[in-house]
Amino acid sequence: MxxxxxxxxxxxxxxxxxxxxxxxxxxxxxxxxxxxxxxxxxxxxxxxxxxxxxxxxxxxxxxxxxxxxxxxxxxxxxxxxxxxxxKQYKIGAFLGAVVLFLMVFAGFKTEILSKGGPFTVEYVEEIGHTRAIGNALFTDFIFPFEIASFILLVAMFGAIILAGRGIKKPKGPGGRVDLSSRRKAKEAIVGER
Amino acid sequence: MDLIIQIVVIVVHIAVVLGVVLTHVAYLTYAERKILSDMQDRLGPMEVGPHGLLQPLADGLKLFFKEDIIPAGANKIIFSAAPILVLVPALIGFAVVPFGRDSFFIGSIEFTPYITDINIGLLYVLAFSSIGAYGILLGGWASNSKYALLGGLRSAAQVISYELPLGLALVGPVLLSGSLSMKTMTEAQGGGFWHWYVITQPVAFVIYMICAIAETNRLPFDMPEAESELVAGFFTEYSGMRFSFFFLAEYANMILVSCVAVVAFLGGWQAPLAALDFIPPIFWFLAKVYFLLFFYIWLRATVPRLRFDQLMAFGWKIMLPLALVNVLLTSIVKYFLN
Structure with missing residues (x-):
């Protein structure tokens, strides 16, 4: 209750x-x-x-x-x-409706609800949720887990390269960032005025 | 009837812990002023009560009766909500700190030396400490003042940067004890000070202490409120009770990070030697927390402030890689020892 x-x-x-x-x-x-x-x-x-x-x-x-x-x-x-x-709100609304329908449909499918896996409430309470999720992630699901981490790593590299593009390395001790190259890079992205 | 008794017991627990913590917060401000003045060869507060002992009370009363000003251009709702958003996460973390070993009984009702022992205690503290950044950020923004905004932005950048090495430093003790519960972690360090994780995880301890100072915006990392450049940082525009909320939160956070450090690295309420077990465990806990708090204040009196870009570079280029290497080495050693 x-x-x-x-x-x-x-x-x-x-x-x-x-x-x-x-x-x-x-x-x-x-x-x-x-x-x-x-x-x-x-x-x-x-x-x-x-x-x-x-x-x-x-x-x-x-x-x-x-x-x-x-x-x-x-x-x-x-x-x-x-x-x-x-402009694309029609496509957006359509896709949203499809996803919503699928979710409601899945929710009413009783075989999904009644199907019990090995991770029952008793099991999770006994060994602790952190341990249960760790065991599952690092044994049965190690491959998808590593794939996901690899994709995140690629995204991280992408972000660093995008953010660092056009900034020249400072030369010598106390060197300053070359602003002209940064401006050039900005113009390349934004376009000539 | 049972339910009512249960609720009363819970409320009593919370009231006792909150009362003790807030008293400590009040007297920490006094201790800070006294220790600082001692180190600078002056007297500090002396007028209110013997040796200025009633000074925190007088300060509190003064702040309570001060006029509460909201700047004309401020966003009133967020301006009022920000101090609460800072204070609540700072206090809520104390719910999982185990202060002692033995529960005591009145009749058949058990009073434990902690409010609750959840099996993700450490994550709980980290989760709520990360919420605290919102209050600072929003307080700075809602004040509609450039100093406050800059202070809020600096603080957010600093807290986000130092949260990562802080969490990674705590992974070491978690790996060794095999638990995220603060009670289990303390129990795993029993039997003499050489079992404390500060001995097996010295690098993690140093990283944790440095990041904890940065997380609580204390000197030498108090960039968000650097008075020589930002007036008072994110609470420039605050006055009266709202100001005191930020103040309380800062000191409550100091105590909280010290409590976590004591539990994770200094053996919690464990005595350093088995022969000293006759002294109550809560005494050991308090002694260790007081030592760390003294260390904080000592540091404030000693070290000059960093420049902001140095602070960020230090966090990302030194602390984070070091913490990652520590996690890796700890896991490898633990794997081969088992």
């Missing part, structure tokens, strides 16, 4: 946060309501006995990714965004 009430609270707040994040014109409010969503989703993970995922959810999404977003928002102080329909 308590678990159900808590689930509705966490779920409702997560959805409400997401809705506000999409509809508010103020980008900072948007980021803050997204923070609310992340924290409440962590609450749902705790209800599912997945406390490791809950902590990682807060550390990674709330503590790292969203902080970076807010950081960028404050650095550039963007204008208040006006609501408008993007």
């Amino acid at each position: 308590t678990a159900q009430l808590l689930f509705f609270y966490f779920g409702g707040m997560a959805v409400a946060g997401a809705v506000v994040a999409v509809f508010t014109p103020n980008l900072v409010y948007s980021a803050l309501s997204l923070l609310m969503t992340f924290i409440h989703i962590a609450g749902i993970y705790i209800l599912l006995n997945a406390e490791f995922i809950a902590a990682v959810q807060i550390i990674v999404y709330a503590g790292a990714i969203l902080v970076t977003y807010v950081f960028v928002l404050m650095l550039f102080n963007p204008e208040q965004e006006k609501r408008y329909f993007h």
